Amino acid sequence: MNQQYTLSGRWAPAPLLYASVALHLGAVGALLTRPGAWPWALGTVIANHMALAGAGLWPRSQLLGPNWNRLPIQAGMAGGVAITIDDGPDPTVTPQVLEQLDQHRACATFFCVGERVLRFNDLAQEIVRRGHSIENHSQRHRHNFSLLGPRAMYNEISRAQDSIFQVTGSRPVFFRAPAGLRNPFLDPVLAHLKLRLASWTRRGFDTVNGNAQSVYERLANSLGGGDILLLHDGNAARGGNGKPVILEVLPRLLDAVTLRDLKPITLRSALS
Numbered sequence: 274m275n276q277q278y279t280l281s282g283r284w285a286p287a288p289l290l291y292a293s294v295a296l297h298l299g300a301v302g303a304l305l306t307r308p309g310a311w312p313w314a315l316g317t318v319i320a321n322h323m324a325l326a327g328a329g330l331w332p333r334s335q336l337l338g339p340n341w342n343r344l345p346i347q348a349g350m351a352g353g354v355a356i357t358i359d360d361g362p363d364p365t366v367t368p369q370v371l372e373q374l375d376q377h378r379a380c381a382t383f384f385c386v387g388e389r390v391l392r393f394n395d396l397a398q399e400i401v402r403r404g405h406s407i408e409n410h411s412q413r414h415r416h417n418f419s420l421l422g423p424r425a426m427y428n429e430i431s432r433a434q435d436s437i438f439q440v441t442g443s444r445p446v447f448f449r450a451p452a453g454l455r456n457p458f459l460d461p462v463l464a465h466l467k468l469r470l471a472s473w474t475r476r477g478f479d480t481v482n483g484n485a486q487s488v489y490e491r492l493a494n495s496l497g498g499g500d501i502l503l504l505h506d507g508n509a510a511r512g513g514n515g516k517p518v519i520l521e522v523l524p525r526l527l528d529a530v531t532l533r534d535l536k537p538i539t540l541r542s543a544l545s
Contacts, residue, residue: 284464286338330419332453332472338460341447341471341540342501348543349499352535355543356381356526357473358519359410359449360480360507362389362396366517367506371403373520377527379537381405384449384471386507387412387433394440401441406539409433409445409468419454427462434466447471447540471540476503477522483510485521492522493529501540502526 333342344353358381361367367383374381383400385407390397400407411418412432421429430448438444448468450459455470463470477488492502504526509517530537 284461286460330454332450333474337455337457338463339470341469343474344499344501344538344540344543346499348538349497352498353538353543354496354498354530354535355501355540356523356530356537357384357449357471357501357503357540358382359384359503359505360414361385361505362393362400363507363509364393364396366509366519367393367396367400369517369520370506370523371399371405373523373527374405375403377524377531377537379527379530380539380542381537382408382447382540383506384408384410384447385437386410386414387436389507390433390440391436397437397440401443406541407437407441407443407445408447408449408471408540409437410449411451412436414451416451418451419456421456421458423458423462426458427465430462430466430468434468446544471501473503474500477518479518479522480505480508480510483512483518485512485518488518489522489525492526496529496533496535498535 334340335342343349344355356379358370361383362385370381383405385397385400387409390407397407409430410433411429413429415421415429418426418429434444446467446469448463448466449471453472459470475492477491479488482488488504492504504519504523506517506519509519512518512521527537
């Protein structure tokens with residue numbers, strides 16, 4: 274079951290973080306009472322930091338805090354499926370994606386980069402006008418996002434909030450980290466900004482895989498209600514014919530959704 278923020282702006286640390294604090298305090302106490310225990314204390318602290326790093330490198334993990342890797346139970350039981358599209362808007366690819374969604378009367382969630390929303394503001398407005406939602410994918414999509422401290426992380430996310438609101442008139446309620454990677458500083462930042470973290474159930478790896486069949490199979494195999502699926506309109510890989518992979522995969526994926534009596538919905542609609 275997905276954990277959810279109460280959106281009070283108050284942060285409740287995950288159990289792993291409480292355990293990490295207790296472990297550090299225990300290591301300090303051991304050194305004060307038994308100086309010879311330093312190898313044990315050091316090894317324990319190093320192991321703990323490796324565990325925290327591992328949790329941050331696992332995009333679907335909830336060890337560092339709440340994380341939507343599936344839709345809430347009620348939305349899934351109703352046959353809801355969330356198609357999420359990252360890294361745009363892209364002036365070449367996104368308009369074609371919007372046309373494909375229109376043809377299937379499907380809604381999608383676009384995790385957009387703030388500076389691209391400002392640059393292609395007409396396109397961002399068109400996404401919203403067609404009934405889709407735009408959520409926060411950071412201001413600059415920095416590749417070192419997961420290495421940032423709390424202040425830099427807050428600036429990246431809050432600037433994207435402002436950029437998207439400036440263009441669309443609506444503030445995002447979800448955040449997806451660049452590449453899905455994060456560290457323990459992210460959860461309190463999101464709680465303060467009243468944002469929910471969203472990852473995915475399955476991804477197609479369509480930024481690195483130009484084989485449309487392979488990308489499609491990754492997304493469509495075991496497709497069912499409650500799934501959150503990830504594709505990219507920005508940074509999309511090209512197939513052998515030079516066509517962005519998403520444009521070959523999305524129509525087939527939407528057909529598969531229809532054949533299984535599922536319904537594409539936005540993450541926001543799943544909140545209700």
